[in-house]
Amino acid sequence: MGLFRFPPLSRRFFRLSGLFAGAALSALLMQPILLLPKGPFSWLAAALLYGALMGLGFLGGGNLADQTEKRETVTSAACPKVLDTSAIIDGRILDIGRAGFLEGEMVVPSFVLDELRHIADSADALRRARGRRGLDVLKKMQEELVPPPQVMDLPSQDSAEVDVRLLRLARDLGGAAVTNDYNLNKAAAVAGVAVLNINELAGALRSKVLPGEEMTVHLVREGREPGQGVAYLDDGTMVVVENGRSRVGQTLEAEVTTVLQTSAGRMIFARLKENDAQEGA
Secondary structure, three states: OOOOOOOOHHHHHHHHHHHHHHHHHHHHHHHHHHOOOOOHHHHHHHHHHHHHHHHHHHHHHHHHHHHHHHHHHHHHOOOOEEEOHHHHHHOHHHHHHHOOOOOOOEEEEHHHHHHHHHHHOOOOHHHHHHHHHHHHHHHHHHHHOOOOOEEEOOOOOOOOOHHHHHHHHHHHHOOEEEEOOHHHHHHHHHHOOEEEEHHHHHHHHOOOOOOOOEEEEEEEEEOOOOOOEEEEOOOOOEEEEEOOHHHOOOEEEEEEEEEEEEOOEEEEEEEEOHHHHHHHO
């Protein structure tokens, strides 16, 4: 008894439905046979007709159940995530994976790994540090995440740009590109490829700031436009403060005027409160 297992309820339903459909069709087709004189031939014909059509109905119901289950599995399965160089160097992808928010297989194309190695060997100290950080992040992902990212070997003869090859791979796999690169995000939208932008995710998780709200900011440098000062929130969001250039190095109260949210990140524009503005005048 322990070795016997009933088929799933959905499979039994489809098979029973097939049996009933075969029996109903047999009853309809039996009408001409009932006109024949009763005898061994009529009984044999009836038995063969019922057996054949009910058997076909039973098998057809099982096949329909298999197709339905397969379709549901394909629909619900998480699509592959193709990791971009910028997403790996950024490092937040590791924390997202640790938190369990990345479902499905993560794929690192071999050309992305080659690009990371090339950056890590750069003569420029900053680029070299970024490349080594990316390799360290990838190593930790392979050690800590389940399932770990899989490096996919691809032909190196392709002369197309890395972004083009990455989007092409994501499309061929039926997956999504994971990036925080603004230009790749736009190219993916044009190419019709799904993209998961880490900056957009981070922006969605940040506390909402609305125009008219007040905040305390510490101005750290001058802005690009005349009179502007720049501050940063704890999460790294840039705050551009009007008339704050002369107050760099001070902590002041500011009022939010505009909030811009893009795939490249979020920017907040503010102005000094009247008292602080008058003091700096």
